[in-house]
Amino acid sequence: MTAAVFNHEGPWTEEEYLALGETQQRVELFDGSLHVTPAPTPRHQNISGELRAALRAPVREAGLHVLEAVNVRLRPGRIPIPDLVITGPIDFDELNVEAGDVRLVCEIISPSNASTDKVLKMHYYAAAGIEWYLLVEQDSGTMHLYRRRGGHYTEQSVTRPGDLLVLTEPVKATIRPEDLVP
Template identity: 70%
Template structure:
């Protein structure tokens, strides 16, 4: 992948991006530019697994599916890789999930990508019509659930240590920050 990335001239097309195939880094496409981040930390992955375990049973109960770190096509040329998504049933062999199939997107805020998750991707997800956005603070497990209003998100609920985030849509689940970060 390194040679293909560094020898590339001009904006990246969606086809060129998808031709990169699977990589050990998280490579996202934003309007012709690649955004590359290293593999997540063990803390990040633990939070993702714990939260995924909580949300998976709730998703299955209402006919949804939980997936981790998949390409989500927000529009042509804009493909981020969220930490977790709840989706309606789709063809699992497609190279990406269409935004219209995503019911909730979750990002775990890492110190190196806080601005991307809090501003850039949040705006992109809302503009693509994804109804629910869940942010998890990696250091504390603090949770913020947002609901889309027009082309932006409004905080719907938040929970810090000692509190419980109760999701009622798109799934019914209770998440305690202590269950994610001891």
């Protein structure tokens, strides 16, 4: 992948991006530019796995799916890889999950790219019409739940250790921050 990335000239098309295939790094496409980040830390992966495990049964009961680190096509040329998504029915053999199929998107805030999760991706997810956005802090497991209002998100709740996040949409679930962190 390195040679393909560094020898590329001009903006990246969606087709060129998808032709990279699976990579060791997380490679996202934002309006012709690639955003490359190293593999997540073990702490990050633990939080993602615990959150997926906590959501698995409620998501199945609702007839939905919970997936980690999949391509989400927000619009042509804009494909981030969120840490976790809850979707409606999808084609599991497609390269991308379409934004219209995503009910909730979750990012686990990494110190190296906090502004990407808190500003850039938040804006892009809202613009794509994804109703719910969950941000999780790595150090404490504190969860910030946002709901889309028009073209932006408004914070619905902040759940700190000792508290309980109670989701009523898109699934009914309860999650304790301290259950997410190692």
